[in-house]
Amino acid sequence: LETVLEQSDIVSIHVNYNEINHHFFGENHFEKMKKNAIFINTSRGGLVDEEAMLRALESRKISGAGLDVLQGEPDIVNNKLIKYSNQSPNLIITPHIGGNTFESFEKWGWSIKDNNIRSKKPEVNQKSFSRKSKLSVTSLPTTTKVIKESPRKISLVCLFISLFFL
Numbered sequence: 001l002e003t004v005l006e007q008s009d010i011v012s013i014h015v016n017y018n019e020i021n022h023h024f025f026g027e028n029h030f031e032k033m034k035k036n037a038i039f040i041n042t043s044r045g046g047l048v049d050e051e052a053m054l055r056a057l058e059s060r061k062i063s064g065a066g067l068d069v070l071q072g073e074p075d076i077v078n079n080k081l082i083k084y085s086n087q088s089p090n091l092i093i094t095p096h097i098g099g100n101t102f103e104s105f106e107k108w109g110w111s112i113k114d115n116n117i118r119s120k121k122p123e124v125n126q127k128s129f130s131r132k133s134k135l136s137v138t139s140l141p142t143t144t145k146v147i148k149e150s151p152r153k154i155s156l157v158c159l160f161i162s163l164f165f166l
Contacts, residue, residue: 005032010040017044025049030056036063042098046073048080057084057091064090070100 005011011033013025020030025041026049040063041048050071056062070076073096085091 001029002032005029006034008037009034010038012040013043013047015043015047017046022046023049025053025054027052030053030061033062038063039065041065041067041068044071045073050079054080054084060090065091066092066094068094117126134144 002132017020020058030039030050030052033056034074039056048071053065067081070079070081070093072079076082081091082093084143085093138157
């Protein structure tokens with residue numbers, strides 16, 4: 001990873017988020033990146049230490065960043081990165097649209113339908129719906145998710161890159 005960070009012009013992370021990899025990308029990673037590098041996150045906000053990224057952007061340790069996700073979503077009104085992006089051209093934030101694909105909406109629809117059919121009692125429906133829908137969505141084979149959702153996420157990454165080079 002160290003070599004990749006030191007040599008790459010663009011660093012884009014694509015990792016599932018969990019408690020173990022909270023702030024997976026932090027100060028030491030931004031320090032190792034090239035000064036003209038662009039950082040992109042279309043995965044999850046909690047993967048990145050946003051304070052460290054803000055320091056790297058403000059001090060121009062990295063050239064720019066493109067984010068589709070922020071830590072603490074949906075409650076991001078006081079997020080410092082949003083305030084910074086309103087004043088600086090080296091940070092672009094999109095409203096968490098990378099996963100908005102026809103395929104992802106279709107999966108959610110089938111998941112909701114399947115879970116509703118499996119529920120027998122109305123009072124159980126709400127509990128089992130929220131738990132089961134999360135399980136059914138996250139338990140989809142990774143390859144299917146990558147094949148169906150990656151083209152749109154790749155398009156978003158390309159959009160971020162092109163905006164920095166225009």
